[in-house]
Amino acid sequence: MGFPWRGRLEHGVALRESRTVRIVPEYAGRGHQFGTWQLVQLLERAAERVEQRLPGARLSVGEISAEAGGHLDGHRSHQSGRDADVGFYMTDARGRPYEGIAFAEFGADGVGLGGNRMLRFDDARNWELVGKLVADGDARVQHIFVSNALERRLLREGRRRRAPQTVLDRAARVMSQPGHHPHRNHFHVRVYCNPAERGACRDRAPFHSWYPGRPPHQGS
Numbered sequence: 001m002g003f004p005w006r007g008r009l010e011h012g013v014a015l016r017e018s019r020t021v022r023i024v025p026e027y028a029g030r031g032h033q034f035g036t037w038q039l040v041q042l043l044e045r046a047a048e049r050v051e052q053r054l055p056g057a058r059l060s061v062g063e064i065s066a067e068a069g070g071h072l073d074g075h076r077s078h079q080s081g082r083d084a085d086v087g088f089y090m091t092d093a094r095g096r097p098y099e100g101i102a103f104a105e106f107g108a109d110g111v112g113l114g115g116n117r118m119l120r121f122d123d124a125r126n127w128e129l130v131g132k133l134v135a136d137g138d139a140r141v142q143h144i145f146v147s148n149a150l151e152r153r154l155l156r157e158g159r160r161r162r163a164p165q166t167v168l169d170r171a172a173r174v175m176s177q178p179g180h181h182p183h184r185n186h187f188h189v190r191v192y193c194n195p196a197e198r199g200a201c202r203d204r205a206p207f208h209s210w211y212p213g214r215p216p217h218q219g220s
């Protein structure tokens with residue numbers, strides 16, 4: 001209901017840990033893993049896809065929304081169940097999947113920053129994730145916030161893996177680095193409102209070409 005930055009959540013669905021999904025321990029205790037069913041299922045489908053293509057690692061999820069939505073400490077949005085923080089797939093220096101207790105920051109070279117220099121940004125799995133998120137036909141992704149440097153790495157990986165041009169184009173449109181937070185340590189994923197809930201659920205620009213149906217009037 002409402003906007004991602006001024007809204008609440010009705011009928012929120014809890015994202016559960018599974019064979020392919022984990023909650024990052026730093027964020028597990030607060031129980032803020034409630035989202036719309038579209039978003040929760042999208043994350044589950046994306047995790048499943050990555051596991052099929054590149055087995056051996058789980059998707060790392062941080063906070064989504066509180067059970068009834070509303071303000072979450074440390075976030076501007078995350079109020080209406082349509083935003084999820086997703087940790088990067090990462091490996092150790094020998095390429096083995098690594099599950100951290102918290103998010104880890106990565107620079108343009110894909111090496112962990114600060115105390116995480118032994119970690120590597122998992123280009124292959126992170127690209128599979130982004131490619132699946134933007135190509136999903138049911139939940140339509142509006143934003144993936146991530147640093148410009150990591151966006152460039154991901155698009156390069158997508159081209160290297162010969163991803164379809166439409167997927168590369170969508171990924172390039174959806175990924176961006178917001179001004180207030182560079183997102184060097186996680187993806188922030190936002191989906192558009194479920195078309196059946198529009199009216200109560202409010203979308204704002206940008207309206208990409210894959211927006212389902214007709215975009216609402218600006219500012220209405």
Ligand SMILES: [Zn+2]
Pocket residue numbers: 075078083084085188
């Ligand atoms: Zn976020």
